[in-house]
Amino acid sequence: MPTAAARATLCTALLATPLLALAQGAILQHQRDAAGNVMEPLGQVLIASETGPSGLYDCTRDGNWCVRVQPVSEEGDRPTMLEVLEKVQGQGKPHSYHVSIDVPQESELKLWPWIVRLAPGVGSDEPVTDPQQRARQNVLVGGIVTFSAMYSGGGADASTLQLARVRHLQDDIQVDDDVLTLPWLGSAMIRACFSEQDSKQRAGACHDEYGFSAKLALDVAEQGMPVLRYQTVATRFPAGVSRFEDSLAKGPLKKKDLRAEQDPACTYTRLFRFRGGMFQPDQALPDCAGYTEP
Numbered sequence: 001m002p003t004a005a006a007r008a009t010l011c012t013a014l015l016a017t018p019l020l021a022l023a024q025g026a027i028l029q030h031q032r033d034a035a036g037n038v039m040e041p042l043g044q045v046l047i048a049s050e051t052g053p054s055g056l057y058d059c060t061r062d063g064n065w066c067v068r069v070q071p072v073s074e075e076g077d078r079p080t081m082l083e084v085l086e087k088v089q090g091q092g093k094p095h096s097y098h099v100s101i102d103v104p105q106e107s108e109l110k111l112w113p114w115i116v117r118l119a120p121g122v123g124s125d126e127p128v129t130d131p132q133q134r135a136r137q138n139v140l141v142g143g144i145v146t147f148s149a150m151y152s153g154g155g156a157d158a159s160t161l162q163l164a165r166v167r168h169l170q171d172d173i174q175v176d177d178d179v180l181t182l183p184w185l186g187s188a189m190i191r192a193c194f195s196e197q198d199s200k201q202r203a204g205a206c207h208d209e210y211g212f213s214a215k216l217a218l219d220v221a222e223q224g225m226p227v228l229r230y231q232t233v234a235t236r237f238p239a240g241v242s243r244f245e246d247s248l249a250k251g252p253l254k255k256k257d258l259r260a261e262q263d264p265a266c267t268y269t270r271l272f273r274f275r276g277g278m279f280q281p282d283q284a285l286p287d288c289a290g291y292t293e294p
Helices: 004-016 131-135 195-201
Strands: 038-041 043-047 055-058 066-071 081-086 095-099 107-111 115-117 139-151 154-168 173-191 206-218 228-237 269-275 278-281
Touching: 066 107, 066 115, 066 139, 081 139, 081 154, 095 154, 095 173, 139 173, 154 206, 173 228
Parallel strands: 173 278
Antiparallel strands: 038 115, 043 055, 055 066, 066 081, 081 095, 107 139, 115 139, 139 154, 154 173, 173 206, 206 228, 228 269, 269 278
């Protein structure tokens, strides 16, 4: 058991330097493509520093990159920025960058808990001859914006993922705030019964329920910017319902309808490749507003 003096010394040391408090068991496995781009989960870290940034961040395992939602200075303000910290070898204080996220009124910003660390020399989009700048890593980080709506007897929420790129140029740093925005999560419960007769017609299933989820991963890329694989799943209950149709006008529900089903029109996969400063899909995304808008 450490003595009181030893514990005090340890606490002093932790307060004087960044404290890495990763829950190792909760860290997901990273992904790597053939080009050397790495998609890595972030772990929560408490940084305690008297001379630099302090607070709770989400960081890479090696501590070289940390991200958080930038706290607001005034009570009642909405966070709309991400703060990105980069630890540079040989420099004590990390470099700090800011990403602007589109956060409309009545919505909430959270951190996407992943980072894409681009392969050496990838992501600047222009020649970089300075050896120190060329050696520094470019990254993709993201924010998730959630919207909510309440209805009589129900409600809905939906979120989007906005990815940004931090890149090192010849003699500067550039932050591209929006290189990809995607539908991310959605759920809705819509009241479908307004009388005893409605309840009978609906076989007791008096709410329509909708769900949408997405995930992003690295696909095969032999060189250059990563190819991002975007996969979605959309579900609905009872089978066959739609937010754009009157459920009661479709006739009585049968026992076979009382099940959740995937909607094939909004369950899909797309590959995004980087062109013209943005990630572009290999084909257009379908209109899934019934799942992706509150």
